[in-house]
Amino acid sequence: MKRHLVSLLAVCTIMISCFFSQQCLAETLAFRPQWAPQSQFAGFYAAAEKGFYAQEGIDLEIKGGGPGIDALDEVAGGKSTFATGWLISAMKVKASGKEIVNICQLIQKSALVLVARKDSGIKTVDDLAGKSIGIWPGDFQVPPRTLSSMKNIEVSFVDQGFSLDAFVQGEMDVCSAMAYNELLVLLDRHFKYDDLTVLSYHDVGMNFPEDGIYVSRSFLENHPEACAAFVRATIKGWKYAFANPDEIARLITDKANQTEFKTTFAHQKAMLQAMEGLLTFRVGPDGIGDLLKKDFDFVYMVLDHSRQIDNPFTYEDFFKKVR
Template identity: 35%
Template structure:
């Protein structure tokens, strides 16, 4: 230990940098494969923003084979992104993770319907609704319950069932599946859309999480990781063409199919619409809205204290 301390002092003397600013190696995993949904992190990495704050980041590839929630809980990653609803469930079930930055402020979840079949809320009643993963179902069920709609949920793995007329309504993310529908040749005027945030069901999605122990041990590291990440997002929004090129490079490197430039540009533009000031701040009203929905659906027995769940790390300059 004494030898390591002397080495650290030597490095400090030769670099004129504080010890906490010396490069720290960390791993980070988004909840899906490379795409513009995570542009800010890849841009921050490629432009050297993490290194500027003394952080050597290894970005892992998320997805079904590598769930970000599982990687964080098991210590396979130091930082992870995930939906707020997922994180609250984990905290309520004993995983001591914390939100250190709520990146998405406005939910991008929506219902998309064929206008010739669905023109209003009440037209949804009695219909089959295509749905994706479990996290999609939480706000969906809350929506149907709030407006007294009885539907049959149909699990989908692609948008094809909707495109072929197998269902008249599907859940979608504004920045992803909705644009895929448009790119398939469907005109926006042929569709009826229901954005959940407009129905008092704003359940913000992506946030940055770490374990409570990591934050207690390395608070400055956590703050710097968030700061560099938000700088990456702001740079991406002000340099969209460069940001999309970076994303396409990362997609190709990760062997992600469908590296479509037009789709990634749409996705980045929509992320700009839902990543809003105050950047990185989790609002208590959003937290408790999501937590109460989870409790009403029997997914958690208790609501963790907001003060235990969220640690503010970023103050906008």
């Protein structure tokens, strides 16, 4: 009798899965990363390559990303189903009145860091006083300006552009870098790790988690299972990428080298290894995707203090755990 019940349950599960698959495959869903192919998005490419989205009944198009493309705006406007974006950026979009929802917070720890030469005498955040700090435009400026304001440290901000040459040549004291990208370039081409001081925003109590997965509220409300399936497949893709770094780094390298943003296998593998620590920080492999309320509260406070929250919202309104 027990065997028959198990068999019946298995048949029902297959029937439900098939029904859902037919529903999803009737429409191609679109995912827009906020940048071109690189290991920052390895989980998505791995999930597509290994058929994890198809197994969940999702026919997915992965669009290209890069300069001039606002992935979060595309989701808000219905041009893409899913997109990645920084927590800072998404909260500003939400505060402007556009209904987007975070359904999976990927990066748990600020990947944006400040980098200085040790021989400059900079060892702690307090040593930044009076120094020149290179920053990027847009939301990249929020963490360093918040640091300066909250720690009451007078610094000189300079535009570092999209090259680290000015820092390498000693034209600025400190540069901004992503721990999974530009920091790796500095270590690969110019410095040894012991030559540098790397200052983490998280380590001084200012955590700005970056990449999360976003969807419009209307799509989430009308297709909750499709959203859950997308998140499940994506997390499975990330876990596969972490377990098979060589395979997925080669996949990413091949895709990137079909665009204007050329790269190397070694760089993409190092980036993938760095991403694992950022996704599993504090939450572990089984907690990938959670947005901690204290992180939401901190970023909200920063944006509210700088008068960038025109339409107030709550943690419960912004983040929905769907998987």
